[in-house]
Amino acid sequence: xxxxxxxxxxxxxxxxxxxxxxxxxxxxxxxxxxxxxxxxxxxxxxxxxxxxxxxxxxxxxxxxxxxxxxxxxxxxxxxxxxxxxxxxxxxxxxxxxxxxxxxxxxxxxxxxxxxxxxxxxxxxxxxxxxxxxxxxxxxxxxxxxxxxxxxxxxxxxxxxxxxxxxxxxxxxxxxxxxxxxxxxxxxxxxxxxxxxxxxxxxxxxxxxx
Ligand code: SAH
Numbered sequence: 306x307x308x309x310x311x312x313x314x315x316x317x318x319x320x321x322x323x324x325x326x327x328x329x330x331x332x333x334x335x336x337x338x339x340x341x342x343x344x345x346x347x348x349x350x351x352x353x354x355x356x357x358x359x360x361x362x363x364x365x366x367x368x369x370x371x372x373x374x375x376x377x378x379x380x381x382x383x384x385x386x387x388x389x390x391x392x393x394x395x396x397x398x399x400x401x402x403x404x405x406x407x408x409x410x411x412x413x414x415x416x417x418x419x420x421x422x423x424x425x426x427x428x429x430x431x432x433x434x435x436x437x438x439x440x441x442x443x444x445x446x447x448x449x450x451x452x453x454x455x456x457x458x459x460x461x462x463x464x465x466x467x468x469x470x471x472x473x474x475x476x477x478x479x480x481x482x483x484x485x486x487x488x489x490x491x492x493x494x495x496x497x498x499x500x501x502x503x504x505x506x507x508x509x510x511x512x513x514x
């Protein structure tokens with residue numbers, strides 16, 4: 306396989322943000338993005354751009370997915386919850402980093418697509434629930450990291466309650482104005498409170514309710 310176009314911008318973004326590139330890049334080399342996009346988008350799967358996946362939803366651009374995953378600093382034992390499975394690409398990358406990967410999708414049809422994509426790509430062991438991700442997945446909590454793949458104004462209150470403790474984090478696109486979103490990181494402090502840090506501006510589809 307030749308080097309995909311997304312690799313250089315991905316390395317550049319990770320370097321700009323001081324994030325460790327090797328773990329996430331290894332995962333991205335193992336998971337073929339072309340297997341996760343609709344057939345008529347396959348030619349563009351190697352490009353660092355978002356692509357439509359149906360139901361008005363999109364698969365994010367690879368460099369952004371890489372930065373979000375690297376920022377979670379996952380270890381083999383980490384439990385991670387993704388909200389917004391979509392076509393299943395990001396969850397497949399998470400599953401390369403930890404066997405404790407959980408994901409929730411709103412549309413049953415997209416959940417079925419994700420399952421078919423994982424099967425075709427030989428990805429196993431991802432736990433998927435169809436439903437409203439704003440509720441998290443209480444039965445499987447606590448999580449070390451929660452990643453939201455759709456934008457919201459207020460952090461859904463059920464989510465921080467499902468974090469393990471100090472150092473656990475939530476990452477997602479927060480709406481801060483009309484047409485304005487900031488990728489935001491919440492980290493649990495030693496005293497149990499939450500620190501919030503605005504990272505950089507992004508553009509995601511809205512979290513459905
Ligand atoms: N992570 C995906 C892309 C996600 S696009 C990937 O790798 O392809 C955003 C996804 O969030 C869509 O699939 C959308 O259906 C889902 N979504 C939106 N609101 C949701 C909600 N309240 N609960 C669960 N999933 C939701």
